[in-house]
Amino acid sequence: MDKIVTIENKKDEKFLRRKAVDFDFEKFSKKEINELIRKMRVAMRKANGIGLAANQVGLDFRVFVAEVPASDNKMKFYAIFNPKIEKAAGEKISYEEGCLSVPKTYGNVERLERAVLAGYDKNGKSLKIKAWGLLARVFQHEVDHLNGMLFVDKAKNIHSIEKSETLNPKQSQK
Secondary structure, three states: OOOOOOOOOHHHHHHHOOOOEOOOHHHOOHHHHHHHHHHHHHHHHHOOOOEEEHHHHOOOEOEEEEEEEOOOOOEEEEEEEEEEEEEEEEEEEEEEEEEOOEEEEEEEEEEEEEEEEEEEOOOOOEEEEEEEHHHHHHHHHHHHHHOOOOHHHOOEEEEEOOHHHOOOHHHHOO
């Protein structure tokens, strides 16, 4: 799980474009599930991401993790199993997205501003989350991943940024 699966390898791209299978809680112990979440969270943070689907780390089941600022500006972490967007509504908002599996590539993606996500927590308990703004966008992006779709399939004005063009972390703190 140390390496993010990217479209740079055709075999990996084919894997990313397959719909992931449902996560079967019966096949994993609580310890294994907690370890899976921990490893995915570490991989997401190491790659400076705000969301990561299981297929992005080579696992063929429907799980994603995400970490975004909450209304109190503290970071809120999510680990969602077998997620489905039950409803998406509101205005279509175009916003620039990137993806850990499509390195150095960005584009404007239109997504609905609100979403209701249904799924399960790490204990197999069903949950429903009403989301808006960035969180709704992240949920839609990650569920797309698990359905075999990449943001570049929906994006307009796609452009690449070479390493020399990216901000140095020290520069961005000025």
